[in-house]
Amino acid sequence: MVPLHKTDAAIIDAKGVTYSLEVASRPLRILNSVSLRVAPAEVVAIVGPSGSGKTSLLMLLAGLERATSGQVVVRHQDLGQLSEDDLARFRRKSLGIVFQSFHLIPSLTALDNVALALEIAAPELAMPTIRQRAAEALAAVGLAERLDHRPSALSGGEQQRVGLARAMVANPPLLLADEPTGNLDQTTGALVVELMFDLARQNRTAVVLITHDPALAQRADRVFTMTAGELAETTPVR
Numbered sequence: 001m002v003p004l005h006k007t008d009a010a011i012i013d014a015k016g017v018t019y020s021l022e023v024a025s026r027p028l029r030i031l032n033s034v035s036l037r038v039a040p041a042e043v044v045a046i047v048g049p050s051g052s053g054k055t056s057l058l059m060l061l062a063g064l065e066r067a068t069s070g071q072v073v074v075r076h077q078d079l080g081q082l083s084e085d086d087l088a089r090f091r092r093k094s095l096g097i098v099f100q101s102f103h104l105i106p107s108l109t110a111l112d113n114v115a116l117a118l119e120i121a122a123p124e125l126a127m128p129t130i131r132q133r134a135a136e137a138l139a140a141v142g143l144a145e146r147l148d149h150r151p152s153a154l155s156g157g158e159q160q161r162v163g164l165a166r167a168m169v170a171n172p173p174l175l176l177a178d179e180p181t182g183n184l185d186q187t188t189g190a191l192v193v194e195l196m197f198d199l200a201r202q203n204r205t206a207v208v209l210i211t212h213d214p215a216l217a218q219r220a221d222r223v224f225t226m227t228a229g230e231l232a233e234t235t236p237v238r
């Protein structure tokens with residue numbers, strides 16, 4: 001853990017991040033000197049062609065992969081310096097993650113999917129409190145009437161709203177979303193992103209949203225474009 005200077009308020013401070021993989025025993029550079037600073041409660045979007053490295057960057061920000069060089073600092077913790085256990089703790093306490101394919105547990109109801117996430121993030125809470133907060137998180141995404149539904153009895157948009165409730169239930173300071181609308185039609189996807197941004201702004205959650213949809217990206221505070229492993233800010237002039 002490398003504490004930054006007190007005045008440094010960034011929730012994400014990635015500097016000169018390079019990420020290479022060995023493919024057929026030759027190094028393949030996926031990310032090339034990527035830097036990204038995100039302030040607390042800031043909402044940023046990342047667009048860019050398929051294969052440009054967007055998901056790889058998200059994996060590094062989540063501490064699910066390690067940078068080859070450079071620094072990934074999230075909440076003043078240098079992820080490269082953390083042990084696997086510390087990284088797991090960091091994810092539980094600091095992150096919500098939303099995936100393209102919703103990754104709900106099929107045998108559990110919506111309520112139990114969300115409650116399980118909170119139980120893992122905050123095992124000190126009593127079960128009635130956990131279930132109460134899970135129900136509130138589902139109500140916040142408009143699913144108060146769907147608590148007892150299993151994922152198979154929910155539409156795609158509803159499943160992703162459960163995914164969003166699960167990501168937000170422990171009130172993380174940072175939400176990472178990798179093409180959360182990729183399996184939804186455009187209208188449903190736009191509604192889910194709108195909901196995500198509303199919740200994030202209410203709770204002062206910083207968001208990094210990866211999306212293919214430039215119209216959705218423009219709803220963020222700032223926009224970045226990934227091109228062949230290089231990240232540049234491309235916030236439109238408003």
Ligand SMILES: Nc1ncnc2c1ncn2[C@@H]1O[C@H](COP(=O)(O)OP(=O)(O)O)[C@@H](O)[C@H]1O
Pocket residue numbers: 021023030048049050051052053054055056057
């Ligand atoms: N495990 C892996 N092995 C080999 N190549 C990979 C692996 N993961 C990602 N890549 C390559 O890294 C590049 C970036 O992938 P990714 O981060 O998934 O891009 P995006 O999310 O922008 O589509 C792609 O060329 C992809 O083929």
Ligand SMILES: [Mg+2]
Pocket residue numbers: 054055056178
């Ligand atoms: Mg991707």
